[in-house]
Amino acid sequence: MVTGLLPGLGARDVVAAVVDPEMPMLTLDDLGVIRSVTEDGGRVAVTITPTYSGCPAIEEMRADIAGALTAAGYGPVEVTTVLSPAWSTDWISEAGRRKLADAGVAPPGAAAAAGPGPVPLVLDPPSSVVRCPQCGSPATEALSRFGPTACTALRRCTACREPFEHMKEL
Amino acid sequence: MSGNVYDALTEADDPRWAFGSGFSEAGAEIAAPVPDGADPADLAEYCLMLGDDALVYSHRLTEWVSNAPELEEEVALANTALDLLGQARMLLSRAGHVEGLLDGRTARTEDDLAHWREAAEFRCVALTEPSDELDFARAVARLLVFSAWRLALLDRLRDSADPVLAAVAAKGVKEVAYHRDHAARWVLRLGDGTPESHARMQDALQWVWPYLGELFRTSDVERRLVAAGIAADPAQTRDEVDAVLDRVLDRATLTRPDVPAAGTIGGRGGRQGVHTEKLEQALVVLQSLARRHPGAAW
Numbered sequence: 001m002v003t004g005l006l007p008g009l010g011a012r013d014v015v016a017a018v019v020d021p022e023m024p025m026l027t028l029d030d031l032g033v034i035r036s037v038t039e040d041g042g043r044v045a046v047t048i049t050p051t052y053s054g055c056p057a058i059e060e061m062r063a064d065i066a067g068a069l070t071a072a073g074y075g076p077v078e079v080t081t082v083l084s085p086a087w088s089t090d091w092i093s094e095a096g097r098r099k100l101a102d103a104g105v106a107p108p109g110a111a112a113a114a115g116p117g118p119v120p121l122v123l124d125p126p127s128s129v130v131r132c133p134q135c136g137s138p139a140t141e142a143l144s145r146f147g148p149t150a151c152t153a154l155r156r157c158t159a160c161r162e163p164f165e166h167m168k169e170l
Numbered sequence: 171m172s173g174n175v176y177d178a179l180t181e182a183d184d185p186r187w188a189f190g191s192g193f194s195e196a197g198a199e200i201a202a203p204v205p206d207g208a209d210p211a212d213l214a215e216y217c218l219m220l221g222d223d224a225l226v227y228s229h230r231l232t233e234w235v236s237n238a239p240e241l242e243e244e245v246a247l248a249n250t251a252l253d254l255l256g257q258a259r260m261l262l263s264r265a266g267h268v269e270g271l272l273d274g275r276t277a278r279t280e281d282d283l284a285h286w287r288e289a290a291e292f293r294c295v296a297l298t299e300p301s302d303e304l305d306f307a308r309a310v311a312r313l314l315v316f317s318a319w320r321l322a323l324l325d326r327l328r329d330s331a332d333p334v335l336a337a338v339a340a341k342g343v344k345e346v347a348y349h350r351d352h353a354a355r356w357v358l359r360l361g362d363g364t365p366e367s368h369a370r371m372q373d374a375l376q377w378v379w380p381y382l383g384e385l386f387r388t389s390d391v392e393r394r395l396v397a398a399g400i401a402a403d404p405a406q407t408r409d410e411v412d413a414v415l416d417r418v419l420d421r422a423t424l425t426r427p428d429v430p431a432a433g434t435i436g437g438r439g440g441r442q443g444v445h446t447e448k449l450e451q452a453l454v455v456l457q458s459l460a461r462r463h464p465g466a467a468w
Contacts, residue, residue, distance in 0.1 A: 053341050054256025083197035083337035118410050119321055119347045121417060123354055144242035145352055146249045170344050
């Protein structure tokens with residue numbers, strides 16, 4: 001037992017509660033990027049995985065995790081990034097999906113599984129339904145396949161006319 | 171609140187000056203041992219090939235920032251560049267680490283490799299080198315060709331015996347498939363659009379087509395690493411890439427250009443460090459900040 005720690009809050013809980021720097025409605029636990037948290041006395045080793053190859057938030061996540069653990073009385077802290085297996089939006093928790101929708105971001109559907117042979121060319125917008133996070137209407141249309149962060153696309157609801165972000169399936 | 175507006179952007183004990191800077195570690199796998207049967211010099215060189223393709227092309231894509239015909243497309247091209255830059259970081263980090271295992275050599279970082287090599291030390295293909303001179307049809311033509319080809323390579327590299335190549339490929343396949351489909355839809359829209367957009371799209375294909383030949387040439391390094399289960403053979407991607415291009419061009423009412431492939435110099439091309447002068451021009455800009463302020467962190 002290490003003194004100075006918040007009562008009842010293990011290192012895993014501290015890391016899990018850190019919020020994503022670009023999607024602050026989600027914790028890192030909701031996002032599914034935490035691979036492991038091991039604790040030995042006050043020493044903590046955390047392993048996380050990047051979402052997109054070029055995700056600029058990964059360094060900020062590392063700093064935020066180290067800061068949260070230090071503030072909770074842990075130390076020394078080591079945060080490591082692992083590349084494999086590759087993160088998928090399928091790893092976002094049910095709670096995370098609800099929080100996204102509550103914040104006006106349509107959560108991702110199921111990611112396409114890799115089939116045999118070449119990755120199929122998709123020339124027409126997919127028929128999968130993305131529901132409007134504001135009014136729930138399935139009548140929505142794509143505005144742009146790339147949004148303000150690497151992980152979102154822009155859509156518009158044709159029922160309530162509200163534009164919204166959609167977290168892309170990856 | 172302190173007097174300095176930048177204080178709000180930084181953490182107290184953090185020397186970084188803005189969000190998103192201070193990259194330090196691309197991934198734990200970077201330091202993994204070299205797989206059995208592979209020459210470390212070959213592996214380092216191969217990681218440079220795929221890393222430099224991504225780095226140099228990503229730089230050319232960013233030339234569209236503040237210049238795209240619509241804001242959404244600017245965001246699209248910048249995000250595409252960001253994905254490729256991320257792939258480049260991991261590949262250059264791996265190259266620099268493996269290189270350091272060679273006799274008499276020290277490891278180099280991704281920044282050392284990106285900013286302090288001369289053009290002849292780069293291993294990118296010529297397709298990545300020229301500016302498209304802010305011709306949007308050229309931009310989508312090149313993006314279609316580049317991503318169809320890179321996707322075919324990455325798809326094969328998912329099974330690579332090298333853990334970094336396999337990891338970059340596993341993630342990169344999804345990213346680059348998205349880039350390819352995006353480019354393909356623009357080629358359809360412009361090719362099957364107005365007479366003006368059709369003509370300009372056809373001209374853009376004419377511009378990009380001479381670069382195709384080099385994409386399917388297998389270098390000696392690649393040949394040895396294919397045998398070791400590490401590399402993908404570019405020659406084997408040709409049918410797959412052709413099928414994608416033919417399908418897009420056909421539906422876009424465009425014609426496959428009949429132009430000869432750009433030549434090599436004594437059989438040497440980008441993979442051997444022989445480049446067009448366009449690469450020098452790109453590096454002058456890409457490397458200017460690091461060379462103006464050696465050792466600076468940003």
